Amino acid sequence: MEDVENLSERKKNILLNSVADYIQSAVPITSKMVKEQHMVDISTATLRNELNALEAMGYLKQLHTSSGRVPTSKAYRLYVNWLMKNLTFKGEELDVLKRGFNLKAQNLDSLIDKVAKTISKVTDLPTVVVMNDLKKLIIEEIKIIPLIDYSALMLIQTSGGIINNTLEIDENTSEEDCIESARVLHQYFAGKTIEYMIDNIEEVANKYSERISVFKKVFESIIDILKETKSPVHTGGTKLLNKPEYSDVEKAQQILSLMEDDDVIRSVVKTEDDNLTFKIGKENDIETLQDCAVITAPLTIGDETIASVGVIGPQRIDYELVAGAMQYVVNELKNIKQLKGDVDEEKK
Amino acid sequence: MEDVENLSERKKNILLNSVADYIQSAVPITSKMVKEQHMVDISTATLRNELNALEAMGYLKQLHTSSGRVPTSKAYRLYVNWLMKNLTFKGEELDVLKRGFNLKAQNLDSLIDKVAKTISKVTDLPTVVVMNDLKKLIIEEIKIIPLIDYSALMLIQTSGGIINNTLEIDENTSEEDCIESARVLHQYFAGKTIEYMIDNIEEVANKYSERISVFKKVFESIIDILKETKSPVHTGGTKLLNKPEYSDVEKAQQILSLMEDDDVIRSVVKTEDDNLTFKIGKENDIETLQDCAVITAPLTIGDETIASVGVIGPQRIDYELVAGAMQYVVNELKNIKQLKGDVDEEKK
DNA sequence: ATTAGCACTCTCAACCTTTAAATGCTAACA
DNA sequence: TGTTAGCATTTAAAGGTTGAGAGTGCTAAT
Numbered sequence: 001m002e003d004v005e006n007l008s009e010r011k012k013n014i015l016l017n018s019v020a021d022y023i024q025s026a027v028p029i030t031s032k033m034v035k036e037q038h039m040v041d042i043s044t045a046t047l048r049n050e051l052n053a054l055e056a057m058g059y060l061k062q063l064h065t066s067s068g069r070v071p072t073s074k075a076y077r078l079y080v081n082w083l084m085k086n087l088t089f090k091g092e093e094l095d096v097l098k099r100g101f102n103l104k105a106q107n108l109d110s111l112i113d114k115v116a117k118t119i120s121k122v123t124d125l126p127t128v129v130v131m132n133d134l135k136k137l138i139i140e141e142i143k144i145i146p147l148i149d150y151s152a153l154m155l156i157q158t159s160g161g162i163i164n165n166t167l168e169i170d171e172n173t174s175e176e177d178c179i180e181s182a183r184v185l186h187q188y189f190a191g192k193t194i195e196y197m198i199d200n201i202e203e204v205a206n207k208y209s210e211r212i213s214v215f216k217k218v219f220e221s222i223i224d225i226l227k228e229t230k231s232p233v234h235t236g237g238t239k240l241l242n243k244p245e246y247s248d249v250e251k252a253q254q255i256l257s258l259m260e261d262d263d264v265i266r267s268v269v270k271t272e273d274d275n276l277t278f279k280i281g282k283e284n285d286i287e288t289l290q291d292c293a294v295i296t297a298p299l300t301i302g303d304e305t306i307a308s309v310g311v312i313g314p315q316r317i318d319y320e321l322v323a324g325a326m327q328y329v330v331n332e333l334k335n336i337k338q339l340k341g342d343v344d345e346e347k348k
Numbered sequence: 349m350e351d352v353e354n355l356s357e358r359k360k361n362i363l364l365n366s367v368a369d370y371i372q373s374a375v376p377i378t379s380k381m382v383k384e385q386h387m388v389d390i391s392t393a394t395l396r397n398e399l400n401a402l403e404a405m406g407y408l409k410q411l412h413t414s415s416g417r418v419p420t421s422k423a424y425r426l427y428v429n430w431l432m433k434n435l436t437f438k439g440e441e442l443d444v445l446k447r448g449f450n451l452k453a454q455n456l457d458s459l460i461d462k463v464a465k466t467i468s469k470v471t472d473l474p475t476v477v478v479m480n481d482l483k484k485l486i487i488e489e490i491k492i493i494p495l496i497d498y499s500a501l502m503l504i505q506t507s508g509g510i511i512n513n514t515l516e517i518d519e520n521t522s523e524e525d526c527i528e529s530a531r532v533l534h535q536y537f538a539g540k541t542i543e544y545m546i547d548n549i550e551e552v553a554n555k556y557s558e559r560i561s562v563f564k565k566v567f568e569s570i571i572d573i574l575k576e577t578k579s580p581v582h583t584g585g586t587k588l589l590n591k592p593e594y595s596d597v598e599k600a601q602q603i604l605s606l607m608e609d610d611d612v613i614r615s616v617v618k619t620e621d622d623n624l625t626f627k628i629g630k631e632n633d634i635e636t637l638q639d640c641a642v643i644t645a646p647l648t649i650g651d652e653t654i655a656s657v658g659v660i661g662p663q664r665i666d667y668e669l670v671a672g673a674m675q676y677v678v679n680e681l682k683n684i685k686q687l688k689g690d691v692d693e694e695k696k
Numbered sequence: 697a698t699t700a701g702c703a704c705t706c707t708c709a710a711c712c713t714t715t716a717a718a719t720g721c722t723a724a725c726a
Numbered sequence: 727t728g729t730t731a732g733c734a735t736t737t738a739a740a741g742g743t744t745g746a747g748a749g750t751g752c753t754a755a756t
């Protein structure tokens with residue numbers, strides 16, 4: 001389908017350079033510009049012929065007869081494919097990232113938050129993270145710590161990170177009750193999935209509710225918490241307003257309100273692919289996004305893919321920067337568990 | 349200063365009604381409109397005289413000779429003062445709030461987050477929460493719970509809520525070490541302020557570092573965490589774009605980037621007052637906000653004022669709704685500790 | 697295959713015109 | 727003295743016109 005071979009070396013040159021220029025400047029490509037910046041030896045007339053041909057092939061289009069040309073989705077796709085073959089991280093921009101993004105082990109929520117904020121900052125684009133279903137995660141450790149006000153903190157350490165939630169408990173629940181509850185939970189569910197725990201916790205609760213009055217209450221709270229789906233986390237929406245594409249408030253708002261619709265954005269950002277995925281223009285299913293680009297990647301810790309991250313912008317997006325930043329963050333996350341794996345090995 | 353007495357009953361009527369209308373519609377006030385909606389028996393000519401007089405007194409101004417009039421800051425101030433005397437919560441809107449805002453005890457971060465999101469949702473305006481300095485909070489309880497990956501969770505239960513942070517610790521730190529560390533910290537610092545803890549922890553660390561090798565490391569992490577200042581939390585920035593006042597992207601961006609400047613927004617939102625504070629138009633110190641309204645309130649849990657919350661919008665803001673929503677949330681927060689106080693009493 | 701030259705197209709900004717809505721003012725009225 | 731009808735006046739907003747400028751496509755020559 002992407003028969004790059006059809007393109008003469010010169011056409012390819014013109015096209016890739018022009019797309020790169022346009023991504024930086026947002027100024028339509030003209031024969032004069034191409035000559036001055038890339039092909040001084042060739043006349044504008046010749047370049048006009050080339051541009052004309054590229055337009056006929058569907059890589060460029062004019063906004064109106066007497067204007068320069070802008071890249072089509074097809075051109076961006078070509079550019080991205082080429083870029084992915086020749087990707088080198090951009091030094092300076094990623095320096096900022098490397099300095100700002102040190103991951104200490106932390107709970108999932110703040111980890112996700114940090115990922116979104118960092119990518120948004122570096123790319124200067126809105127960024128969304130949607131959590132995968134937690135149900136498939138494997139339970140490693142469970143702790144329940146009583147706090148004030150009829151509440152307790154429950155920590156579930158899983159194969160995909162630590163889940164950290166507040167339980168409502170009865171007023172006369174002692175610290176020992178909490179420890180005992182955690183012990184029982186651990187006994188039954190360590191090594192099992194969260195899904196398994198949801199399905200079977202009731203049974204366990206019934207078994208123990210007579211011996212320890214608080215059990216049932218605790219277990220009910222746990223079910224409530226685990227069943228609830230996390231809202232997607234989004235940051236940097238206002239960054240869209242900087243882009244000339246969205247100087248019209250209406251347009252910006254369409255995208256922004258789409259980002260706030262949990263179900264829609266979840267379907268947009270969630271990715272099955274193992275690598276970066278680029279959806280450019282028409283490649284997007286959602287109507288509103290058909291003149292946008294969406295770049296998504298899975299967030300994997302160890303063996304568990306816990307979430308997907310997505311960056312949304314105009315098609316004229318700095319793919320190189322975005323891909324570099326996302327790649328970097330995704331790798332850092334993988335390394336966290338790498339470390340943990342090593343430690344486990346040593347212990348054995 | 350606010351000599352409402354100068355105003356005849358009729359003028360006051362016209363003005364308050366007109367401001368209320370304008371807040372809802374954003375359409376400049378005309379003699380015709382006033383007649384039709386509030387004073388059918390009086391001719392437009394008479395109303396023109398009245399409006400003219402109100403303008404001379406500085407309550408209204410025309411955008412140009414042949415346009416209707418819009419309220420000045422002075423008029424909004426009068427309106428707000430009147431409103432605060434006659435405030436009744438708006439039933440329907442606050443119903444949404446009451447349904448959505450149930451506060452379980454939780455850590456400070458998520459509490460703050462919930463407050464911001466809720467107020468922003470109900471008022472349909474950007475909302476910011478800035479944390480007060482935590483240094484004055486009194487420590488009640490300290491727990492350290494070891495997790496994976498050289499890290500532990502530290503919970504400090506204070507007079508103002510639970511502070512919840514991840515520590516980096518040495519690889520060979522046992523659970524007993526953590527418990528012992530927490531015990532020592534508790535022994536020295538329970539009942540003291542966090543500030544006191546920061547000033548004296550080093551000494552304690554030195555004393556114990558020989559007996560328990562991990563102490564120093566733990567204590568260093570704690571200092572780092574406590575010294576760091578929390579960034580303000582902001583939500584709903586994009587809601588500004590709905591307002592006709594900000595159909596111009598430039599204007600919206602001015603406000604939005606101001607909201608993202610931590611130092612500036614902190615000075616804007618932080619309030620010493622015990623109640624709701626309204627800063628209308630020129631009453632704001634910051635240049636950019638001089639055609640905005642900023643409504644702020646302290647967030648108090650028990651005796652501790654832990655943060656300030658602020659709502660930012662055009663001067664033409666639904667003060668009634670905003671005041672109602674903020675008042676409600678502020679009270680709910682107070683009640684949390686009320687509850688806790690009761691429990692403490694019972695225990696004695 | 698390339699290029700110079702030129703006619704052609706279209707946007708953009710500036711300027712003008714018209715329309716409609718609101719006002720201020722004057723003079724009459726209760 | 728307060729109220730009102732009537733009318734001239736003001737102005738923004740919308741629509742139309744024009745000229746300049748930038749870019750293209752096409753033709754004919756190299």
